[in-house]
Amino acid sequence: MKLIIAVVNDKDAIPLMEDLVESNFQVTKLASTGGFLREGNTTLLIGLEDEAVEQVREILRKNCKSRRKTVTPVAPVGNTMDVSMSYPTEVMVGGATVFVVKVEKWEKI
Amino acid sequence: MKLIIAVVNDKDAIPLMEDLVESNFQVTKLASTGGFLREGNTTLLIGLEDEAVEQVREILRKNCKSRRKTVTPVAPVGNTMDVSMSYPTEVMVGGATVFVVKVEKWEKI
Amino acid sequence: MKLIIAVVNDKDAIPLMEDLVESNFQVTKLASTGGFLREGNTTLLIGLEDEAVEQVREILRKNCKSRRKTVTPVAPVGNTMDVSMSYPTEVMVGGATVFVVKVEKWEKI
Numbered sequence: 001m002k003l004i005i006a007v008v009n010d011k012d013a014i015p016l017m018e019d020l021v022e023s024n025f026q027v028t029k030l031a032s033t034g035g036f037l038r039e040g041n042t043t044l045l046i047g048l049e050d051e052a053v054e055q056v057r058e059i060l061r062k063n064c065k066s067r068r069k070t071v072t073p074v075a076p077v078g079n080t081m082d083v084s085m086s087y088p089t090e091v092m093v094g095g096a097t098v099f100v101v102k103v104e105k106w107e108k109i
Numbered sequence: 110m111k112l113i114i115a116v117v118n119d120k121d122a123i124p125l126m127e128d129l130v131e132s133n134f135q136v137t138k139l140a141s142t143g144g145f146l147r148e149g150n151t152t153l154l155i156g157l158e159d160e161a162v163e164q165v166r167e168i169l170r171k172n173c174k175s176r177r178k179t180v181t182p183v184a185p186v187g188n189t190m191d192v193s194m195s196y197p198t199e200v201m202v203g204g205a206t207v208f209v210v211k212v213e214k215w216e217k218i
Numbered sequence: 219m220k221l222i223i224a225v226v227n228d229k230d231a232i233p234l235m236e237d238l239v240e241s242n243f244q245v246t247k248l249a250s251t252g253g254f255l256r257e258g259n260t261t262l263l264i265g266l267e268d269e270a271v272e273q274v275r276e277i278l279r280k281n282c283k284s285r286r287k288t289v290t291p292v293a294p295v296g297n298t299m300d301v302s303m304s305y306p307t308e309v310m311v312g313g314a315t316v317f318v319v320k321v322e323k324w325e326k327i
């Protein structure tokens with residue numbers, strides 16, 4: 001048994017969750033914020049059998065496309081706290097950051 | 110050391126947390142949403158000693174009772190996005206979905 | 219690969235996240251609530267290489283100082299639900315509660 005913790009773009013969250021549910025996976029959604037861009041994103045918890053991890057990675061791949069985005073992050077650039085020093089930067093957003101964790105016990109109580 | 114991640118019904122969250130705290134467990138509560146019903150629920154994080162897992166499962170069992178509920182989920186039924194095609198369905202709600210994960214290091218910094 | 223799950227004081231969350239990002243760590247922030255004080259706090263997810271855990275513990279130590287606080291917790295004291303029986307209590311707040319979990323697979327999809 002595994003627990004997938006996936007951080008995804010808010011725009012992709014609903015189609016992704018619908019795809020997961022239609023494929024008979026159960027998922028719990030948490031509202032989260034990215035540390036770099038300080039924008040809202042979505043963290044999904046998906047508990048599943050070991051053999052199903054590949055299928056879920058496929059569903060993630062299908063629904064979470066990376067795209068370039070020009071941002072001016074609020075995180076200080078360099079050692080100054082001067083926000084006016086932040087440079088517009090191009091980052092890849094979307095896509096999914098996925099952690100697969102081993103679950104020792106998974107049950108419905 | 111283990112980390113219990115438990116998804117519970119919002120109605121059960123407060124009595125459950127009080128019961129855990131009275132039994133000297135510490136718990137962190139996250140607001141979450143179920144992927145199928147799209148309703149708010151609660152995800153609890155409970156870090157604890159291995160020997161205490163049984164006691165917490167007992168507390169979960171005592172506070173989180175399953176009950177039947179008739180719902181008309183917003184998740185598309187079949188391959189159509191037509192929400193008017195969703196059938197009222199009876200599901201079991203309440204209860205707790207519990208994942209027990211091994212923790213390599215648990216400390217207060 | 220590890221996933222650090224750290225529960226920290228809301229006041230420390232932003233400086234801590236800035237410090238992590240400046241040191242090239244990526245972090246996802248979840249709004250959470252403590253089970254005892256019922257106050258808002260912050261749960262951070264930091265996925266990282268095994269060798270980097272020590273550096274992140276140092277950053278946590280630097281940014282999350284414990285401080286004493288007198289509180290009157292809303293959790294019932296003893297077996298009565300009588301809130302007027304809660305005693306003002308001194309607790310240590312701030313600091314960070316840290317769980318380090320082994321990650322079997324960490325990838326960007």
Ligand SMILES: Nc1ncnc2c1ncn2[C@@H]1O[C@@H]2COP(=O)(O)O[C@H]3[C@@H](O)[C@H](n4cnc5c(N)ncnc54)O[C@@H]3COP(=O)(O)O[C@H]2[C@H]1O
Pocket residue numbers: 007008033034035036037038039041091092093094095096097239242243244245246247263264265266326
């Ligand atoms: N120091 C830096 N310099 C330049 N560019 C930087 C950067 N840190 C992040 N970025 C870029 O900004 C995007 C958004 O990062 P953010 O931290 O807001 O939002 C992140 C964060 O919430 C989460 N995440 C990614 N890696 C993580 C990790 N190792 N641990 C915890 N959360 C992670 O997934 C979201 C998307 O990450 P993703 O890597 O796809 O996309 C990242 C990356 O392309």
Ligand SMILES: Nc1ncnc2c1ncn2[C@@H]1O[C@@H]2COP(=O)(O)O[C@H]3[C@@H](O)[C@H](n4cnc5c(N)ncnc54)O[C@@H]3COP(=O)(O)O[C@H]2[C@H]1O
Pocket residue numbers: 021024025026027028029045046047048108116117142143144145146147148150200201202203204205206
């Ligand atoms: N393996 C897993 N990984 C991550 N999170 C998990 C999980 N299993 C359960 N959860 C979380 O626990 C909540 C309650 O699940 P439960 O199975 O008791 O109760 C479920 C179940 O009785 C029913 N249900 C879920 N998916 C269904 C489906 N595809 N068809 C019919 N009924 C479904 O609807 C109830 C509410 O589901 P919902 O998704 O809204 O909310 C779920 C979800 O947030």
Ligand SMILES: Nc1ncnc2c1ncn2[C@@H]1O[C@@H]2COP(=O)(O)O[C@H]3[C@@H](O)[C@H](n4cnc5c(N)ncnc54)O[C@@H]3COP(=O)(O)O[C@H]2[C@H]1O
Pocket residue numbers: 130133134135136137138154155156157217225226251252253254255256257259309310311312313314315
């Ligand atoms: N094993 C664990 N599993 C999951 N989450 C954990 C955890 N240990 C700590 N946390 C999280 O970290 C927050 C701060 O805990 P800390 O022990 O530093 O600071 C605690 C502690 O000094 C004190 N405290 C907690 N439970 C107590 C009790 N039963 N009696 C007396 N003081 C208590 O009140 C402070 C705030 O506690 P609160 O529950 O509101 O908030 C907790 C909780 O959200």
